Amino acid sequence: MVTPTALEAELLAVAGSVPDPELPVLTLRELGVVRAVHLRGADSAEVELTPTYTGCPAIEAMSMDIERALRAHGLREVQVRTVLAPAWSTDDISDEGRRKLREFGIAPPRHGARAQEGNVPVALSLGPTRTLDGEPAGAQAPVCCPHCGSDRTELLSRFSSTACKALRRCLDCREPFDHFKEL
Amino acid sequence: MTPPETTTPTGTAAPAGPGAPVFPTAAALALGDDALVLSHRLGEWAGHAPVLEEEVALxxxxxxxxxxxxxxxxxxxDEDELAYLREERAFRNLQLVEQPNGDFAHTIARQLYFSTYQLLLHAELAAGDGPFAPLAAKAVKExxxxxxxxxxxxxxxxxxTDVSHERMQRACTALWRFTGEMFQPVEGLGLDEKTLTAMESAWLDSVTGVLGRAGLTVPDGPRGGAWAAGAGRQGVHTEPFGRMLAEMQHLHRSHPGASW
Structure with missing residues (x-):
C-alpha cells in the first residue's frame, strides 16, 4: 500500500465532494465509492471508483462528474477506472451519509452487512400477503421509519426505484418510504 | 465503429498489450451469456408484469x-459486438435462461432454478483467487x-390458491429437464468435477427444501442423459432463442454505428 501524497489526498477530497447523481444529498465520499486518486505525472491523475451494484447505471454519470471536478481543479488529464474488488458494501456509507439519507426520507442501511455475508441463503418465514420480518439477511435491528422514527414498518417490495433500495411502509404514520438495502 | 470480427469462443483472449490480463474466454462467455440472455428475458416483462412492484423487481x-x-x-x-453481432450458435448460455417467460409461475421457476445455481457458483468463484473472483464477490450479494x-x-x-399451486407445479416440472446442464464442466472456470458434484447436490437440497415448503412436488423427470435438455454451452439452442436474439439484435444490426 503506497501512502498517498498530500496532493493526492487533496484531489481525493475534491473527487469525493462530488454529489451522487441519484441521491444528490450524498457526496461520493459519504457513499464510500471513491477509493483512491493516483497522480500520473504533473497534471494527470487516475481515480479508482467502485460501483454500488455491478449494473449501477449511475457509474457513468459519476465518472463524468469526477472528471469535470478534477479538471476544474487544474488537472489536464483524468482517467476514472472502475474497480470491483474489494466489493462495495453499505457498511462503506459514512455516519454522516446515513444521517443525510434519513433526512432525505430514505431509511439508511443497517450496520454489519459484511458480517452477515455467508448467512445467505436462509430459509424464510412468510406472512399471509406481506412480510414484517422477511429479511434476506436474517435477524437484525428493525428498519425505522425515516419520517416518524417508528420501528414498526413492513416490507412492500424487495426492489424499489433503484436496485439498491427496497420499498417499505410505516405501520404508525402509514407513509411509504425507500430503504437502502444492506449489501 | 469497427467492422464486426468473428469471435471464436474457445481458448483464451489474446492480450491487448504486454502485461494485459488474459481471461479464460470460454468461461467468460458462458457466464456472460447466461446473465445477458436472462436479463433480456426478464426485461420482456416491462409493461406486462402482474403488479407494479413486480415490474420494478424484475x-x-x-x-x-x-x-x-x-x-x-x-x-x-468487445461487449457490444459480442452481444449484438454474434449468431445464435456462437452463444454459450444455458438453455434454461433462454426459455420464454411463459406465465409468471414459469418466470419464477426459472428464477429459482437459475439464481440458486448462480449463487452457489459465484460463492465458489468468490472464495478462490481466479480471474472471476472480484466480480463473483460482488455478484454474490446481488x-x-x-x-x-x-x-x-x-x-x-x-x-x-389451487390455481396458483397448479401453475407453479406445472412450471417447475416443465423446466426441470433444463437443470442438469448447469453442472457440466466449463473450460477455464477452474471448478473440478468434485466441486461441481458438491454444487449439484447443494442445489438439489436447496431447491427440494423450497419446493417442500411451497407444498410442491419435486419433479421426477430426467435432469441428464438423452431425454434431458442441455447443449447450450456447446452452442445448441432451443427454437425460441433465435426469435429472442432477432428482437434483441435488430436495432443494432439495422443501424450499425448509430449513437444517441
Missing amino acids: ANIALDLLGQARVLLSMAG IAYHRDHAEQWTVRLGDG
Missing part, C-alpha cells in the same frame, strides 16, 4: 444481470436478493 434483477454480463463479456472481447425473491414467490404461489 427490471431491477435484469439490471443486476446486465451489469454482470457487461463485466464478463468485456473479459472476452444474487442473494434474486434468490430470495424467487423463493418467496415460489412459496407464495405453491402454497396459495
Whole structure:
C-alpha cells in the first residue's frame, strides 16, 4: 500500500465532494465509492471508483462528474477506472451519509452487512400477503421509519426505484418510504 | 465503429498489450451469456408484469444481470459486438435462461432454478483467487436478493390458491429437464468435477427444501442423459432463442454505428 501524497489526498477530497447523481444529498465520499486518486505525472491523475451494484447505471454519470471536478481543479488529464474488488458494501456509507439519507426520507442501511455475508441463503418465514420480518439477511435491528422514527414498518417490495433500495411502509404514520438495502 | 470480427469462443483472449490480463474466454462467455440472455428475458416483462412492484423487481434483477454480463463479456472481447453481432450458435448460455417467460409461475421457476445455481457458483468463484473472483464477490450479494425473491414467490404461489399451486407445479416440472446442464464442466472456470458434484447436490437440497415448503412436488423427470435438455454451452439452442436474439439484435444490426 503506497501512502498517498498530500496532493493526492487533496484531489481525493475534491473527487469525493462530488454529489451522487441519484441521491444528490450524498457526496461520493459519504457513499464510500471513491477509493483512491493516483497522480500520473504533473497534471494527470487516475481515480479508482467502485460501483454500488455491478449494473449501477449511475457509474457513468459519476465518472463524468469526477472528471469535470478534477479538471476544474487544474488537472489536464483524468482517467476514472472502475474497480470491483474489494466489493462495495453499505457498511462503506459514512455516519454522516446515513444521517443525510434519513433526512432525505430514505431509511439508511443497517450496520454489519459484511458480517452477515455467508448467512445467505436462509430459509424464510412468510406472512399471509406481506412480510414484517422477511429479511434476506436474517435477524437484525428493525428498519425505522425515516419520517416518524417508528420501528414498526413492513416490507412492500424487495426492489424499489433503484436496485439498491427496497420499498417499505410505516405501520404508525402509514407513509411509504425507500430503504437502502444492506449489501 | 469497427467492422464486426468473428469471435471464436474457445481458448483464451489474446492480450491487448504486454502485461494485459488474459481471461479464460470460454468461461467468460458462458457466464456472460447466461446473465445477458436472462436479463433480456426478464426485461420482456416491462409493461406486462402482474403488479407494479413486480415490474420494478424484475427490471431491477435484469439490471443486476446486465451489469454482470457487461463485466464478463468485456473479459472476452468487445461487449457490444459480442452481444449484438454474434449468431445464435456462437452463444454459450444455458438453455434454461433462454426459455420464454411463459406465465409468471414459469418466470419464477426459472428464477429459482437459475439464481440458486448462480449463487452457489459465484460463492465458489468468490472464495478462490481466479480471474472471476472480484466480480463473483460482488455478484454474490446481488444474487442473494434474486434468490430470495424467487423463493418467496415460489412459496407464495405453491402454497396459495389451487390455481396458483397448479401453475407453479406445472412450471417447475416443465423446466426441470433444463437443470442438469448447469453442472457440466466449463473450460477455464477452474471448478473440478468434485466441486461441481458438491454444487449439484447443494442445489438439489436447496431447491427440494423450497419446493417442500411451497407444498410442491419435486419433479421426477430426467435432469441428464438423452431425454434431458442441455447443449447450450456447446452452442445448441432451443427454437425460441433465435426469435429472442432477432428482437434483441435488430436495432443494432439495422443501424450499425448509430449513437444517441
